[in-house]
Amino acid sequence: MMPLTRPQDPEAVFIRDQGDVFSALSPTQIRPFTNYSIQFISAHQFYQCAKAALFVDQESVNLIMATTDPKELKRLGSLVKSYKDDIWRMKSLGVWVRAFQQIVKTSKNAKGFRNLLLATGERKITYVPSIDNSTLTVSLLHDIPNKQPGNVSDYSAVGEALQEVRSALVRRSELEAAKAQEQQQQQEQEMEQEQEQKLDSAKQDKNLSSNKRKAGSAELRQYEERADKRAKQQ
Incomplete structure (x- = not known):
């Protein structure tokens, strides 16, 4: 295999099946996950299995589920019976999205995958699959549209x-951050209200005590006045 060259593009992230840290995002990486209680070994296996299932090729489904080798998965996917390219192209992107969503939700190291994906920032992601006997460069693959016919089309939607x-x-993180901030503000407001209630309660207790003292003094004066009056009458 002739090695693929990699252009220097700071605005893009190029993912290969091996070779650097972002290779962990490759669909061929062994990263077990589940979808409707069925375990898949990689996003690539899920993708090829979904293709066979869509065209009701149970034999291909069984063969695909029995292997983990990326080249064999690609070969088996190309042999799916009753395959119709126009139908599959409408489903392809959604299948890849579902695979990566389930990896984020159910794989063993979901957090690591999620953090690495977020580390790509806002840059465009381009997946560069390993292709036997290829003289293509990454820049050429990068320029092939997702709808372009050919062997690359299965993988052009990965990015x-x-x-x-x-x-x-990102949206979920923003929502969670906003929710956490809202909860914090609510807690602060509740603490302020509780503090105000305590102050009001203390003030009321103080006023009640003062009123009791005033009432006691008034009753004492009235008793003394009545005593003086009786003494004078006698």
């Missing part, structure tokens, strides 16, 4: 799918 999942994670 877009990762970006969708990343955007959803």
Whole structure:
């Protein structure tokens, strides 16, 4: 295999199946996850299995679920019976999105995957699959539209799918941060109200005590006045 070259583009993240830290986001990485209680070994296996299932090819489903080898998964996916390219193209992106969503939710190291995906920031993500006997460069692959026919089409939507999942994670993080801030503000308001109630209660107790003392003094004066009056009458 001829090695693929990598352009220097600070505005993009290029993901290969191996070679750097972002390779952990590759769909071929072994990262077990579940979807409707069924365990898949990788996003790649899920993708090819979904293709076979869509075209009701149970034999291909069984073969795909029995292997973890990326090249074999790709080969089996290309042999799906009754495959119709136009139908699959409408489903392809959504299948990749579902796979990565489930990895974020159910894989063993979901947090690590999520943090690495968020670490790509707002940059465009482009997946560069390993292709045998290829002379293509990453820059050429980068320029192929998602709807372009050919062998690359199965994987050209991976980057877009990762970006969708990343955007959803960012929105969720923002919502969680806003909710946490709202809860903190509510707690602070409740503490202030509690403090005000304590102050009001203390003030009321003080006024009540003062009123009792005043009432006691008035009763004492009235008793003395009555005593003086009786003494004078005698």
